[in-house]
Amino acid sequence: MRCTTGNACGLIAAALSWVAALTGLAQPPATGDLPLLIALDADGDGELSAAELKRASASLGRLDQNRDGALSGAELNRRPLREGPPGTDRARQSQFGGREGPSALPLGRLPFRDGAYAIPDHATFHRLSYRGQQVRIDTFLADLEFVKFTLDQAGTSRSKLYFINTKTHRAHRGFGRAVSLPVRPSSDQMKGVLVYRPLLKSPQGRPGLYTFEFEPFDAYRFQRVKACYDMLVDKMPALEGNLGYYPRGPRALARWEEERTLYRRAAVRVYRDTDLETGEMGYLPLNPGRSCGRLRILLPGMVPGARDIVLCETLPNHLPRVSGMITAVRQTPLSHVNLRAVQDQVPNAFISDAIDNEAIRALVGKYVAYQVTVDGYDLRAAVPEEVASYFSQRRPTQKQVPPRDLAITAIRSLTDVRPTDSASVGAKAANLAALGGFGFPAGTIPEGFAVPFYFYDEFMKHNRLYQLARQLVANQPIQQDLESQDRRLQQLRSRIKGGQMPEWMTAAVTALHESFPADTPLRCRSSTNNEDLPGFSGAGLYDSFTHHPDEGHLSKTIKQVFAGLWTLRGFQERAFFRVDHFATAMGVLVHPHFAGELANGVAVTDDILYQTEGTYYLNVQVGEDLVTNPNTASVPEEGLLDWWDSRRYRLMRPSNRAADARSLLSPRHREQLRTYLGLIHARFARLHRTALEDKTFAMEIEFKITAQGTLAIKQARPWIYTGARLQSGVPRETPR
Numbered sequence: 001m002r003c004t005t006g007n008a009c010g011l012i013a014a015a016l017s018w019v020a021a022l023t024g025l026a027q028p029p030a031t032g033d034l035p036l037l038i039a040l041d042a043d044g045d046g047e048l049s050a051a052e053l054k055r056a057s058a059s060l061g062r063l064d065q066n067r068d069g070a071l072s073g074a075e076l077n078r079r080p081l082r083e084g085p086p087g088t089d090r091a092r093q094s095q096f097g098g099r100e101g102p103s104a105l106p107l108g109r110l111p112f113r114d115g116a117y118a119i120p121d122h123a124t125f126h127r128l129s130y131r132g133q134q135v136r137i138d139t140f141l142a143d144l145e146f147v148k149f150t151l152d153q154a155g156t157s158r159s160k161l162y163f164i165n166t167k168t169h170r171a172h173r174g175f176g177r178a179v180s181l182p183v184r185p186s187s188d189q190m191k192g193v194l195v196y197r198p199l200l201k202s203p204q205g206r207p208g209l210y211t212f213e214f215e216p217f218d219a220y221r222f223q224r225v226k227a228c229y230d231m232l233v234d235k236m237p238a239l240e241g242n243l244g245y246y247p248r249g250p251r252a253l254a255r256w257e258e259e260r261t262l263y264r265r266a267a268v269r270v271y272r273d274t275d276l277e278t279g280e281m282g283y284l285p286l287n288p289g290r291s292c293g294r295l296r297i298l299l300p301g302m303v304p305g306a307r308d309i310v311l312c313e314t315l316p317n318h319l320p321r322v323s324g325m326i327t328a329v330r331q332t333p334l335s336h337v338n339l340r341a342v343q344d345q346v347p348n349a350f351i352s353d354a355i356d357n358e359a360i361r362a363l364v365g366k367y368v369a370y371q372v373t374v375d376g377y378d379l380r381a382a383v384p385e386e387v388a389s390y391f392s393q394r395r396p397t398q399k400q401v402p403p404r405d406l407a408i409t410a411i412r413s414l415t416d417v418r419p420t421d422s423a424s425v426g427a428k429a430a431n432l433a434a435l436g437g438f439g440f441p442a443g444t445i446p447e448g449f450a451v452p453f454y455f456y457d458e459f460m461k462h463n464r465l466y467q468l469a470r471q472l473v474a475n476q477p478i479q480q481d482l483e484s485q486d487r488r489l490q491q492l493r494s495r496i497k498g499g500q501m502p503e504w505m506t507a508a509v510t511a512l513h514e515s516f517p518a519d520t521p522l523r524c525r526s527s528t529n530n531e532d533l534p535g536f537s538g539a540g541l542y543d544s545f546t547h548h549p550d551e552g553h554l555s556k557t558i559k560q561v562f563a564g565l566w567t568l569r570g571f572q573e574r575a576f577f578r579v580d581h582f583a584t585a586m587g588v589l590v591h592p593h594f595a596g597e598l599a600n601g602v603a604v605t606d607d608i609l610y611q612t613e614g615t616y617y618l619n620v621q622v623g624e625d626l627v628t629n630p631n632t633a634s635v636p637e638e639g640l641l642d643w644w645d646s647r648r649y650r651l652m653r654p655s656n657r658a659a660d661a662r663s664l665l666s667p668r669h670r671e672q673l674r675t676y677l678g679l680i681h682a683r684f685a686r687l688h689r690t691a692l693e694d695k696t697f698a699m700e701i702e703f704k705i706t707a708q709g710t711l712a713i714k715q716a717r718p719w720i721y722t723g724a725r726l727q728s729g730v731p732r733e734t735p736r
Helices: 008-023 035-040 050-054 056-063 122-128 172-178 222-235 249-266 273-278 336-344 384-394 427-436 453-462 465-474 476-480 482-497 503-514 555-566 568-576 667-687
Strands: 145-152 160-164 189-201 207-214 243-245 283-287 289-297 308-312 324-327 348-351 367-373 376-381 449-451 522-528 545-547 586-592 599-604 615-622 637-642 649-653 699-705 711-718
Touching (some): 122 145, 189 283, 207 222, 207 376, 222 243, 283 336, 283 376, 289 324, 289 384, 324 336, 367 384, 427 586, 427 711, 453 465, 453 503, 453 555, 482 555, 522 555, 667 699, 667 711
Parallel strands (some): 207 243, 289 308, 324 348
Antiparallel strands (some): 189 207, 283 348, 367 376, 599 699, 637 649
């Protein structure tokens, strides 16, 4: 059977079975071993592009050894005789892949399924890389993205770099056997690994650091390391300014110590374990996801809309619904801004120097597609069709009516509120009441009262405020004008604050107030049927207020909380999710205010950022500088608390307000937190009828260290995971 080199399309379609028949094979060969497809695949990437198909006839001509214009079975079973890419050895290959000459390459052209001579961009690196648990003895590479490489005949003029397709070959030896690379001493054949660390800042200050290292027992001198460094940069241009050397193991580290002056003079950045564990972040994927929207720089006084992706130079405390967030300052996953992103299921990331990034600034004012992953971010101009499709798919199609129980008509002590009473007093009050029943020491859980939804509903009806709210909701032009909407909502809130309580309600609030000592400041906290719920935290949607002794009747502050149901951010959130505004109700949780606190913090019963196993994630800050609503220059403490041993506390980042960069938590408080968090997780898992080991369930708490040094817990709610658990932070590791 013969075919001409001109009928490429038909040949490709039948290639595998056809060559098997010609060559007597029992079954078609693997595509990577088929000389026919090797000839067609000009760039060696394992795929046939449209351009390669267009050049198919010319490519097949290279198999035509006798130049008769046809391909015999023998010619189809012979590997193409071809020169390597520019800069490679030009040795010819025999029919069976053997070498001709002592310096010949293992193949005339390295199949992509085995590796590559060069990596033109990060996308190609990603195609060659592996990340996962199947790392053989290289356990230190588990869950890191890496490409192994071999520098053969190192230190000679014939040195050659091979990037190994690490998806195919996890070990250097397997790659060497596959491509018939000679086995040489480590002094002549340097075996290394190139690791991508997307969160760390590179030597030139960009997000995304690459490090290279060698086998643990190797200890190469500076000249050899520098030669490898230069060749890596030459063959992968994306490494320029973004590459550092990691001397793994005591021998390599000792050799670097001897020669550190040489590294400094050559401007080769070296990273040790501590540098990689606590290095400066260049990128942090707070909430992975994808969105579309108009990119805008958030300026003071600006009110962004639901179709905006905001670029923030500082961390805002409150935001209405937006399509995505980028901050140029580091966030924590427990700030209200990120909790809002989690709730709204929109991407949120810290990108260092984002404001000054020319590529980002070029997109300001345009509609963009924005994606955040653990591997990095993508921001590009979007076409109108994908923008329209994105927004049409995001919004629920059905109206949602939250449960509202108006049968409870009296203010009750938290000791009388059951964990299942959220439909009448709100989840915040019900969850705090549940905490009060867990047997914590006195003073740990504040004692207080729950004002039920019935009070809000009766107040709104008594002052005919529902009619005013319905007019606002029905006004379609206002729904399209953000500034008009904000102005009308402010007017509604003013009417609520100026409304009159019925006499019976005033009397009940008076009795509540008088149950506390006269000079006690009281914290009045929002507790709705539209927050602190499984799958919907509502963090930052509704405001809480402190009532001071000199402010008169407590009704003043309770009405402020009632009015908080009608903020722009809360109104937009309900409108987007089609939540019935008039089935949403506001309860009020009242307890003594924590005055003069030494510290405040938030903790989650899982490591939701660094993704370590067996640790709690903590944020702590000095005094009343809230972790959830930080001041512009505030950097809270980040720590990982071991589940079983509070002495194993990893201070990931100290507070910028802490003396000597020490932890704000004493050993006693860490042990209390460890004990309390375990109990809270177990008891709430039971309340929510989920298994204790369920990896998609965790609890978040807010706590204080009071002026008296008491650890007090003021709130608990389920943590909301977005997508797969491993997508909520960086690649998972085991704490050291």
